[in-house]
Amino acid sequence: MTDRKKTLRVGIVGYSFMGAAHSQAWRTAGRFFDLPLRPEMVVLCGRDATAAEAAAERMGWQEVTTDWRSLVERDDIDVIDICTPGDSHAEIALAALAAGKHVFCEKPLANSVSDAEAMSRAAREAAERGVRSMVGFNYRRVPAAAFARRLVAEGRLGRIHHVRAVYLQDWIVDPEFPLVWRLQREHAGSGALGDLASHIVDLAEYITGDRIAGVSGITETFVKERPIASASSGLAATGGESRGPVTVDDAALFLARTHGGAVGTFEATRFASGRKNAARIEVNGSAGSVSFDVESLNELWFHDHTEDARTGGFRRILVTEPEHPYAGAWWPAGHGLGYEHTFTHEVVDFVRDIADGRDPSPSFADGLRVQRVLDAVERSAADQARWQEIPA
């Protein structure tokens, strides 16, 4: 059996949590969605050859390399998928774009505004040459989130007054949890702010179609020192005897105003005991409200404020109907999706955009804007929570 579609040959850099998620997406996208190009999982790139070999076999990549520079130069590769920690995003993405590869880069776009600016500039220039780039704010592709945006766009919420977003996790409440790379500024850029708040900032802008104009924020590191992990390769590492300083925030909280006149609260933390992956957003407008929680990702709660007072109330919409974004490609109504499907939807849209010569969304410019918000939060936190405008 042969697939006569043109192929899209992919190389992936990184094979940890995000690498596994993206691999499943590349493998699955064409099985449920009609894609104009057929993705081919060609090369997996990792620093440790043995581990990379094992990962490639498990995840289904044909070849392995330990040198991302040579990978981005290969003529037979069309797409570079970047799944490394944030500190290497800029270097890899810039080289890949320069080499004319389409780039799918995990979030946050970069660890600094200057890196993100360079990436956004390079992406804009590459786009003029038909080279596409996308940053991986995957929660946009939860059907419920995409449908929330559509409701706002259709005017069902009216004028937006409030955004209320949190991203709550609890995996480092234990002070003996080790000092993994996500707790080190040099690798992660920031803590809950870049890892978690970036998601809800993007989600807020995506759903409302509005942009954050300014912020006031604070950050906190509850546990200042942690055991140094012998091999800091993951969340599961066990504690050692010596300790090192935690150099990122455990929690970040901020207030915001949007250009459209809404006000918002944002909170990201890894210390909300009992909350595992509670990325939640509620938007209140003059005509209605939506509320969403990643922990229950097949549900969107919608209140129609124009409804009769007797029968008004937040309704639990199972976003699994054929009429809902993405849902029709999968299972019958009520048969829900999971976390990984958000990545499959990213790949679907990215591949279609490449084929159609359209700029994907969220773009590197979107990623830069999120980075500017996070940067403003850090500046505010360092200056008595004073208001910081977000540069246009």
Added chain:
Amino acid sequence: MTDRKKTLRVGIVGYSFMGAAHSQAWRTAGRFFDLPLRPEMVVLCGRDATAAEAAAERMGWQEVTTDWRSLVERDDIDVIDICTPGDSHAEIALAALAAGKHVFCEKPLANSVSDAEAMSRAAREAAERGVRSMVGFNYRRVPAAAFARRLVAEGRLGRIHHVRAVYLQDWIVDPEFPLVWRLQREHAGSGALGDLASHIVDLAEYITGDRIAGVSGITETFVKERPIASASSGLAATGGESRGPVTVDDAALFLARTHGGAVGTFEATRFASGRKNAARIEVNGSAGSVSFDVESLNELWFHDHTEDARTGGFRRILVTEPEHPYAGAWWPAGHGLGYEHTFTHEVVDFVRDIADGRDPSPSFADGLRVQRVLDAVERSAADQARWQEIPA
């Protein structure tokens, strides 16, 4: 049938929403709780004699007066219960305390810090003469809230990291809703801030046993002008033709730090479409979390972080067991209470404190502290959200 208990003769000032709630409390407290004194509902005071007569008959007060000054001077009255808008709290309370009456004053304690300071000072001096005073943050007396505090006090939450509190209503989303007294600074002092945020500030301090040390905040008035109500006597008034300026906030949002090292987000709004009375608070600690919503006031959600990972999760506790605060006096387990019972519990505790010569809680000093937090939010909002310490 005669009740041989000593009576506690009560005069109430005001007979609107709060007056009705307090009347039901005075009428009911002794029917379900064993009180050391028997409350007697003697005088209702209101400005409009006819309306006051009707209210007194409906609510069960024996006499009526239109002059609160003479009321507080009466020798046969033991308690003055203040249910008026905030702008008259200070004058009435100060006179009543001076006359040796125990005072139960609705929240917020006052419309300004200086008034609240005077009241707190007077209350402290009166206490030395055996005269008691209490401010009406009634949500403390929701059994679920009282039980949450107990769990914290018992150490079940460990070190507190986060407070996350909102008070969401939606009764003025419609721009044609009229300019009632609650939207006028001269009567209400502030808007959502004093009316709603005061509740969650008190609740946060009550449940955690900790105090807010500083804040950064913003406020917003979404609808700047509203129809002038012909008789601005309530929420149900209909719009007129001329318009006047809304001089209070529609929404107030702030970040906080506590002396104990926790961080918090607070939001109060009358523009959260679909949320009717969602006073919600979640507290996350190193050993557990609690979560509570006044819209479901018989429930407390508790997460025990020391539980095995397999069986951990937020549990829905119906706070209706005999072992729970207040609940044993009422109905069998699972037979819930309503909003009004919080006032009955206030009266129960207030009467017992009077009889036992104990200072009630929340005291006027507690009310002052809340006022200082609100004041700091307004100062921060007026100064680019800059951090404001709360005076001790």
Added chain:
Amino acid sequence: MTDRKKTLRVGIVGYSFMGAAHSQAWRTAGRFFDLPLRPEMVVLCGRDATAAEAAAERMGWQEVTTDWRSLVERDDIDVIDICTPGDSHAEIALAALAAGKHVFCEKPLANSVSDAEAMSRAAREAAERGVRSMVGFNYRRVPAAAFARRLVAEGRLGRIHHVRAVYLQDWIVDPEFPLVWRLQREHAGSGALGDLASHIVDLAEYITGDRIAGVSGITETFVKERPIASASSGLAATGGESRGPVTVDDAALFLARTHGGAVGTFEATRFASGRKNAARIEVNGSAGSVSFDVESLNELWFHDHTEDARTGGFRRILVTEPEHPYAGAWWPAGHGLGYEHTFTHEVVDFVRDIADGRDPSPSFADGLRVQRVLDAVERSAADQARWQEIPA
């Protein structure tokens, strides 16, 4: 202050759980609702004079008697309120009706169909003489339940296909819980069936406006013997050393068909560990569905099947709006009611019906019909679950 309304003088028989609930209702009804007659709480009747004295003082009744027969003969009493266990309902009600007293009788109407038939006949005859009677299925007066009925009556659910009702409690899961009167057939008539299933049978017929035509059922007694309580006067009694047989069902389950063509499942149990007072009913129709749980009694969940598929879903209606049944007399939207308010609503409607010369609902005939359903369940359970038609 004098109330110039004509009074309605009430005598109550029984002062335990139901007596307390009814007393609170008589005391409160006129304070929030405009009643055409003023209820006066005159006499409390109980077998033990000392306990009755204490109850009367606590609950606010003026006099006490230990002889219900003399009470029902008193010329100055207008209403007899029966709050005793089911085995004495018939005798007291028949005597009261014969003496021309309006009768408010707790549910279940009686412990046997024959008693219920006699009561229903007497009530019908008394009604011709202007004497009113009502049976106390209080959950009809939860605003959410009354509103559910209204939605059905307005056609918002279309043709009814399904009723799904459970009443789950767990207070006797412990095999050492003592043999209280509710576990003895001679006093209680039956167990979960009469105590709990009676409520959901009435609720199902009330909400749907339809009637059960036939049933198939089973019953079960999980714990066959229990400690004999020294004073079997309540749920809180402690276990003794000798044991006696439990002579009622711990659980009753049945299937039903209605005259209107719907099918239903019903389950009542005192062994659903973790469920405290979960009287739940869901009704599915061709145009919509409603779902309700007494444990969250301010909420009605409504699904509008005519809604666009994209935005369809069960909505959580807070049944606290002025437009909702009963709710407008109480507090602002979102400020919920509790269990006891259902009794207040019963008194309100009963008093209005008396004044207006209208037959109250649920009538004794309604109570009889419920009794016939329960009886048919027991007959079915005794005959291999064979289908039993309900006599008209």
Added chain:
Amino acid sequence: MTDRKKTLRVGIVGYSFMGAAHSQAWRTAGRFFDLPLRPEMVVLCGRDATAAEAAAERMGWQEVTTDWRSLVERDDIDVIDICTPGDSHAEIALAALAAGKHVFCEKPLANSVSDAEAMSRAAREAAERGVRSMVGFNYRRVPAAAFARRLVAEGRLGRIHHVRAVYLQDWIVDPEFPLVWRLQREHAGSGALGDLASHIVDLAEYITGDRIAGVSGITETFVKERPIASASSGLAATGGESRGPVTVDDAALFLARTHGGAVGTFEATRFASGRKNAARIEVNGSAGSVSFDVESLNELWFHDHTEDARTGGFRRILVTEPEHPYAGAWWPAGHGLGYEHTFTHEVVDFVRDIADGRDPSPSFADGLRVQRVLDAVERSAADQARWQEIPA
């Protein structure tokens, strides 16, 4: 890159809803779980060659055939995966087992008890020759369901008193929905009973580890005639002009007793407006309870009845921890799975059982037992709901 594992060559019969789900499972299982054999997706079999070609290409099967008989005879095929409607299960499975192929057969096992008996017998004989078979009750492999069983097995629920199970859908509420094969007895065997009730019967026996001993039931067909679909190939067919009789049940309801002494209610319907895929089960025992809903499949609600009364309550466990069944192979805690993962887990266990020479579960004997329960329900429904014992 070569995988040195021995392969397991699979042929699948059917490529509709279940075919797509199984294909995704075969494709994915080895990517997240360490399998002892490497599944190879070799042949897809379908009646329509063109459609089968398209399906094979989309789903990733190497070859296509229209003749299942030749497929099951092929020497190079190890596993036959049966995804056809129930009326062909027996014939295909018997031939495959006779040919020495391992068989994975979708549920329900067969459309009749006699077919199921033959299949169960053949499976038992084949097992003696090392040939394995499994029936596809996929909800057993929801981590929450598997964990519920584990809690019961560990004694955390004590003695089981109650099972309460429903499977609610609403896709044929519209009387104009066409007469698809699922509504025709000759193809589907039964309606909601075989399609939906089979799932909750299996789930009840799986979670409790107990078996249903007898039942009493009723069935109902609300819409007796429906438009004849031009091409009755799926749920999405549109209505035509002529009508034909619906020959299966729209809803089936039954009561049950287990050998272990529990009682249960079961209900399956396609007429529960607003419920999309609500397969729900609650089990109450003397020491605790569990509650589960497929619409929220990452959650298990657990009540520990041995917990202090103050802190007892149903807790929402996100069954996504490494300690939970299956969950550790996927994503970090809180990052949920979807419907399709249940099939992947089936494949994982099936492949491991084949490699380890162990009989898979649920076996064809389990499938037969479910079929006997369904058959007893139909017999009861045809005989006034009279009690029917389930043959051992």
